[in-house]
Structure formats: structure tokens, C-alpha cells
Amino acid sequence: MQPTKAELGWMYRTMVISRRFENAIEKIYMEGKSPVFNMADGPIPGEMHLSDGQEPVAVGVCAHLKPEDIVTATHRPHHQAIAKGVDLKKMAAEIFGKASGLSGGRGGHMHLFDADVNFACSGIIAQGMGPAAGGALSRKLQGKPGVAVSFIGEGAANQGAFHETMNLAALWKLPMICVIEDNAWGISVAKSAATSVQKNHVRAASYGIPGHYISDNDPWKIYEVAGEAIERARAGEGPTLIEIETYRLAGHFMGDAEGYRPEGEKDDLFARDPIPAMRQRLLDEATFNAADLDQMESEAQSGVDEAIQFARESADPAPEDALTAVFA
Amino acid sequence: MENERKLTIARAMAEAMAQEMRLDPTVFVMGEDIAELGGVFGNTRGLLDEFGKERVRDTPISETGFIGAAVGAAQDGMRPVVELMFVDFFGVCFDAIYNLMAKNTYFSGGNFKVPMVLMTSTGGGYSDAGQHSQCLYGSFAHLPGMKVVSPSNAYDAKGLMTAALRDDNPVIYMFHKGLQGMGWLGTEAGANVHVPEESYEIEIGKAAIARQGSDVTIVSIAMGVHNALKAASVLEADGISAEVVDLRSLVPLDRETVRASVGKTGRLIVVDEDYHSYGVSGEIIATVCETGVSGLKAPPRRIAYPDVPIPFARVMEQHCLPNPDKIVAAAREMCRVAVPA
Known part of the structure; x- marks a missing residue:
């Protein structure tokens, strides 16, 4: 299974949107936070987990998804949300805590919910797993189309929720795919110091389901493997576990000095930045010419600029609205 | 019947x-x-x-x-x-x-x-x-x-x-x-x-008066309601008329029914099989006190599970659980002693 030209164009453009979005957020996040870094200050307060470098995972998987399909995302959700088709303006506004945001400012960057495209988040490690299985179960019980994808990090594969849910999904043959973004770090703890196996896809054997590992953050390979897993789920053949080697180009969160990284690791990762790499391959294989790609980049930037402007110009929520929407 | x-x-x-x-x-x-x-x-x-x-x-x-x-x-x-x-x-x-x-x-x-x-x-x-x-x-x-x-x-x-x-x-x-x-x-x-055969709803957030009374209000839920009703029967022989409020829901909490009952009786006992501190019993007492204590004839009381893990031995567990005797004793004290002015 190989991506079509149109799909490759969508994948590249979406990766660029995601990166440009993160670049914009990164810059604005620091407003009001210097010379003293206080997380509570500035137009975007709170924790900020940027997804720079992890875009191939999101686009390689979501290229196969339709709005009706379900995605549960992590505390680092921007690339996943953008690839799933979450409204960029409302998402930006939510990250700014504005009234026009996805949930009117109640959730913020770690709790992005868009019912129109069946996208939900949890800021708690591995806790999107259960809801993804439940969404998949719901489709099975209702006889409605749709698969559920739970994105988690490699650190989440050591959580009880991961194991409980994989067993449940396999037992009930649910149309679910668990995609592990292996960025090698759980905040400051290396995968090798936290995980008893080198690669988590081998754990699929304990649930009796297929497991795949994809190295080098390769969008083409991710597209292929995810596509087969999703097709399998749609055909009623049950869940698949996929681990993908990806790169966390940013810190765990903004403000992270990353002193735990070995010397030179960041330089090495930046040299393998997946966006220039994909651009180069698209040019090398003559899928697109430079003018095509430049135009995609400039359109991506305009979309991001518009979303950021919308967020900036939107009104704050009424403080007392904090007291609403606890119950349906 | x-x-x-x-x-x-x-x-x-x-x-x-x-x-x-x-x-x-x-x-x-x-x-x-x-x-x-x-x-x-x-x-x-x-x-x-x-x-x-x-x-x-x-x-x-x-x-x-x-x-x-x-x-x-x-x-x-x-x-x-x-x-x-x-x-x-x-x-x-x-x-x-x-x-x-x-x-x-x-x-x-x-x-x-x-x-x-x-x-x-x-x-x-x-x-x-x-x-x-x-x-x-x-x-x-x-x-x-x-x-x-x-x-x-x-x-x-x-x-x-x-x-x-x-x-x-x-x-x-x-x-x-x-x-x-x-x-x-x-x-x-x-x-x-x-229980009627046909389907029906009990509104969530609505308490019930399980027994009418005029001297003391006993508020509880689940098993505590039965302990309260048994205590109320004993108290009746003493000439103490107890009203029993069955909360049925904790969220939303029917604060109005609790306040109305205590407004009538002037005395409040909360029976709670959950732990004593930071729990339902404190919330019910606060519900009454927050709206003014002028009508209270005695300090509110709570009969709750002491703040200890629940023990195995029968005599130890039974010692800790709320029961009708504890409620009766509290009600008798409260109905004897008025709040000093």
C-alpha cells in the first residue's frame, strides 16, 4: 500500500501546518515569560508540549481516517488533532483559553475535544486507550462503520491502562489500532531505562495480535503499515499494535532545559528533521516540484496565521462561565 | 397490600x-x-x-x-x-x-x-x-x-x-x-x-421524607435510613418524634428538603456509614449551618464511621458501625439539652 500523489501532498502540507503552528505557539508562549519564566504568565499559560518532529506519525496514520473514525490523543496532541481535521481556529483559540475555543477555554492544550471529527484527548498517560476501545466497541455493537485509533507515547506502554485495554480489544476483536509514538523519552527517563523490551511492538504477542515497528520516522512506511492495520480493523479482524520511532525535537514541555539528553543528540535529531527530509524525497522522486511545495508551505503558513489571529482577537470567556457545562 | x-x-x-x-x-x-x-x-x-x-x-x-x-x-x-x-x-x-x-x-x-x-x-x-x-x-x-x-x-x-x-x-x-x-x-x-411492574423514574437529586417527625431530623442514605427508622421507633416510646430524611441522591444534593426539615425540628443528626471526617456528614451539617443557626435547639451531631480502616473482627467492626442505639442515645441527649443562648 503506497500513498497516492494527492495523499502525499496532503501529508506534506499537514506536516507543515502542524510545524508552523507549533512554531507560532512556541513564540507566543514565551511572550510575558521573560526575563523570568513563569508558566502562569503570558497569552498562553500552563504547560506546553510541542509536537515538533512527530508529525509523520500523525499524518501517516490519519491519511487513512475519515471524520467518523475516532482518535484519542495524548498530552502532546497538536499534530494528531491537526491531522485528524480538528478545526484549527477553534483549536488555536482553545490553546489561548478563549471563549471561541473548542470548549470555550475549559480544556486548554491538553484537553482538545472536537465532536465533529470524533477527536478526544487526555492529559493522563495511556488513558486514551480505554475510550478508544469503547468507541470501537460502540461501532461494533451499533453496526456502524468506523475504527478507533489511540495514540500514546512509548512511556505509556508501561501503564496498566495500556495492557488492560490491549487485552480487552484483542479479546473482543475490536476495530482499534494502538499507535505508539516512540520518541525515546518519558520526560527525562530514557526508554531503555523504563521499558523491559527494546521495542514495544513485541508486546502484541501477549495479546495474540499483530505488532509492527517502524524505524526512522518514515512517513511512507508509516502510511503503509497503518493503512494495512486500519484496513484489517475495518474488515473486523481486530486490533493492531504499531510502534513508530519518531523524534521529539522539542523538550518535554516548554521550559525543559533537556540536560538529560546526551551530547549531540539534538543536533543529530535536527539533521533528521522529517519535514525537510520529506520535501527532499518528494523532489527526488519528482512527485512534486519545488514550486508546488513552496506553495503548499505558503498556504500552510497562511492557514496558521489566520488561526493564530483568530485566537488572539477572540474574547476571553466570561469568568463565571467556569461554573457551566459540568453536566450535560 | x-x-x-x-x-x-x-x-x-x-x-x-x-x-x-x-x-x-x-x-x-x-x-x-x-x-x-x-x-x-x-x-x-x-x-x-x-x-x-x-x-x-x-x-x-x-x-x-x-x-x-x-x-x-x-x-x-x-x-x-x-x-x-x-x-x-x-x-x-x-x-x-x-x-x-x-x-x-x-x-x-x-x-x-x-x-x-x-x-x-x-x-x-x-x-x-x-x-x-x-x-x-x-x-x-x-x-x-x-x-x-x-x-x-x-x-x-x-x-x-x-x-x-x-x-x-x-x-x-x-x-x-x-x-x-x-x-x-x-x-x-x-x-x-x-415495586410496580411498569417503568418509572425517581428524580435524581430529590430526597424523601421516610418518616415524619417534629423533634429531631435524622438525615441518612441507604443502610443508614433503616438504622434511623429503627431508632425513630424507639424514640417514639420516649416521646421524641423523629423525622427521617432519606437523601437518595448525594449529587445533586437536595439541600432544601434537609433545611426545611431541620427548620421544623431544630435538631439534626446525620447518620453516615462512610468515614467521619471530610465527608457527607460534614456537608449536611454545613448545609444547615450556612443558612444560619438561629433556629437550632442543639448542636448538630453526626454518627459516622470512625476514621479507621474497617477491621475484620466482628466485635470491632460492629463497635465502629452506626446503629440504632447510637442514634437513640444522640437524640435523647439533644432533646434534653438546649443550645445555650
Whole structure:
């Protein structure tokens, strides 16, 4: 299974949107936070987990998804949300805590919910797993189309929720795919110091389901493997576990000095930045010419600029609205 | 009246679920031992036979997994009922309950609804010790985003279950093991009452006056209501008229009914099988005191579980549990001593 030209164009453009979005957020996040870094200050307060470098995972998987399909995302959700088709303006506004945001400012960057495209988040490690299985179960019980994808990090594969849910999904043959973004770090703890196996896809054997590992953050390979897993789920053949080697180009969160990284690791990762790499391959294989790609980049930037402007110009929520929407 | 159909709480719960499952194909039930066995506490008996394995699902012992799954199914248009066999087990799965189930409506600005029922057994008195005997009412009621109910009798059990199944919000449905009508857990006869065949709702958030009185108000829930009623009978012989308020719901809490009753009697005793401190009993007393204490004829009292893990030995557990004698003693003291001006 190989991506079509149109799909490759969508994948590249979406990766660029995601990166440009993160670049914009990164810059604005620091407003009001210097010379003293206080997380509570500035137009975007709170924790900020940027997804720079992890875009191939999101686009390689979501290229196969339709709005009706379900995605549960992590505390680092921007690339996943953008690839799933979450409204960029409302998402930006939510990250700014504005009234026009996805949930009117109640959730913020770690709790992005868009019912129109069946996208939900949890800021708690591995806790999107259960809801993804439940969404998949719901489709099975209702006889409605749709698969559920739970994105988690490699650190989440050591959580009880991961194991409980994989067993449940396999037992009930649910149309679910668990995609592990292996960025090698759980905040400051290396995968090798936290995980008893080198690669988590081998754990699929304990649930009796297929497991795949994809190295080098390769969008083409991710597209292929995810596509087969999703097709399998749609055909009623049950869940698949996929681990993908990806790169966390940013810190765990903004403000992270990353002193735990070995010397030179960041330089090495930046040299393998997946966006220039994909651009180069698209040019090398003559899928697109430079003018095509430049135009995609400039359109991506305009979309991001518009979303950021919308967020900036939107009104704050009424403080007392904090007291609403606890119950349906 | 003799020919009226009496049910246990267990059967009333199962009947409410069955009736709702006939009407609404999105309702399904899952949990440990709820299908073949019909529930360790009998409250899903008969459902498997009528509705089959797809809608009545035994789960692995994976509370985080299947309660999380219920959240996802609820967000996708289903109305799951999940059972957490003993409320004490919430320790292995509370994230799915209070970080997902209770918060996703809010964090989505109301764009996602989580209509699900989490039913769970509470209560001790049968020497099962502190990992299988707690009530933990206050722990759930304290955290925003979930409704919390607990019936004291089969009539309320059916009506509250039906209301919970029709609610667009997550509802924690806590059933006391001692009221369940399971012989092996001891049975409070007063819980088995007439239950109409037809479907009906008891409004969540509405307390009931279980007994009218004028000298002292005894507020409680579930098993505590029966202790209060027994105490009220004893007090009647003393010439003390006790009113018993059955809260039925903790969230929303019917503060008005509590205040109106205490406004009438001037005295308040809260009976709570949950722990003494930071719990339901303190909340009820605060509810009354916040609106002014001028009408109170005595300081409010609470008869709650002491702040210790629940012990195994019969004499130790019984020493700690609320009972009618403790309520009677408190009421007698309160009705003798007026609040100094």
C-alpha cells in the first residue's frame, strides 16, 4: 500500500501546518515569560508540549481516517488533532483559553475535544486507550462503520491502562489500532531505562495480535503499515499494535532545559528533521516540484496565521462561565 | 397490600435495566461476573438470557480498561452500564472515573456527553474488612462531574436506576450490600418493598421524607435510613418524634428538603456509614449551618464511621458501625439539652 500523489501532498502540507503552528505557539508562549519564566504568565499559560518532529506519525496514520473514525490523543496532541481535521481556529483559540475555543477555554492544550471529527484527548498517560476501545466497541455493537485509533507515547506502554485495554480489544476483536509514538523519552527517563523490551511492538504477542515497528520516522512506511492495520480493523479482524520511532525535537514541555539528553543528540535529531527530509524525497522522486511545495508551505503558513489571529482577537470567556457545562 | 409484589433491590435494579434495554438499543451492561453469574450481588440476573452476550458482557478483571471503554462508548452514543464490583476497588481505576468520565463533558464544553451508569456495591457489617466494606460516598460526591445516588429500598432502586439510565450524565449508582436481599449478606427486610411492574423514574437529586417527625431530623442514605427508622421507633416510646430524611441522591444534593426539615425540628443528626471526617456528614451539617443557626435547639451531631480502616473482627467492626442505639442515645441527649443562648 503506497500513498497516492494527492495523499502525499496532503501529508506534506499537514506536516507543515502542524510545524508552523507549533512554531507560532512556541513564540507566543514565551511572550510575558521573560526575563523570568513563569508558566502562569503570558497569552498562553500552563504547560506546553510541542509536537515538533512527530508529525509523520500523525499524518501517516490519519491519511487513512475519515471524520467518523475516532482518535484519542495524548498530552502532546497538536499534530494528531491537526491531522485528524480538528478545526484549527477553534483549536488555536482553545490553546489561548478563549471563549471561541473548542470548549470555550475549559480544556486548554491538553484537553482538545472536537465532536465533529470524533477527536478526544487526555492529559493522563495511556488513558486514551480505554475510550478508544469503547468507541470501537460502540461501532461494533451499533453496526456502524468506523475504527478507533489511540495514540500514546512509548512511556505509556508501561501503564496498566495500556495492557488492560490491549487485552480487552484483542479479546473482543475490536476495530482499534494502538499507535505508539516512540520518541525515546518519558520526560527525562530514557526508554531503555523504563521499558523491559527494546521495542514495544513485541508486546502484541501477549495479546495474540499483530505488532509492527517502524524505524526512522518514515512517513511512507508509516502510511503503509497503518493503512494495512486500519484496513484489517475495518474488515473486523481486530486490533493492531504499531510502534513508530519518531523524534521529539522539542523538550518535554516548554521550559525543559533537556540536560538529560546526551551530547549531540539534538543536533543529530535536527539533521533528521522529517519535514525537510520529506520535501527532499518528494523532489527526488519528482512527485512534486519545488514550486508546488513552496506553495503548499505558503498556504500552510497562511492557514496558521489566520488561526493564530483568530485566537488572539477572540474574547476571553466570561469568568463565571467556569461554573457551566459540568453536566450535560 | 398482601398481594402487592415485593422485590429486593437486586431484582428491582435488574428489572429497571431490562425494561430500559427493551426500549433503548444503546443500553448495554458490562462488568465482572455480570453475565453468566448475573452479578455477584444479583443485580443483573436474567439479563444475559434475554439480551445475549453482545449487550451483557462479562469483562476481564480490568476495571481501568472497561470503565475507560464505557466512557468511549458513551461518548459515541451508547448508554453503557458498568459494574465496579466493590466500591473499594476504585483504587485501581479511579482515573477512568474522575479524570475521564467526570471531566470529559466539561473539557469538551458540553460537546461530548458521557451518559453512563457506574453501579457499585458499598457497605460492611459482615466482616469482610476494609478492602470490601467501605461506602466511600463522600469520595465520589466530592468530585465534580458525576451524579451520585444510593437507594434505601427496592422502589427507589428501580426508579433511580431508570432515571440514571435516561440521564445524559454519568451517574454513580451505589447499592448497599446489606440491603441487596442476598441472604448470604444478611438482609435488611425493610429494603424489600412493593415495586410496580411498569417503568418509572425517581428524580435524581430529590430526597424523601421516610418518616415524619417534629423533634429531631435524622438525615441518612441507604443502610443508614433503616438504622434511623429503627431508632425513630424507639424514640417514639420516649416521646421524641423523629423525622427521617432519606437523601437518595448525594449529587445533586437536595439541600432544601434537609433545611426545611431541620427548620421544623431544630435538631439534626446525620447518620453516615462512610468515614467521619471530610465527608457527607460534614456537608449536611454545613448545609444547615450556612443558612444560619438561629433556629437550632442543639448542636448538630453526626454518627459516622470512625476514621479507621474497617477491621475484620466482628466485635470491632460492629463497635465502629452506626446503629440504632447510637442514634437513640444522640437524640435523647439533644432533646434534653438546649443550645445555650
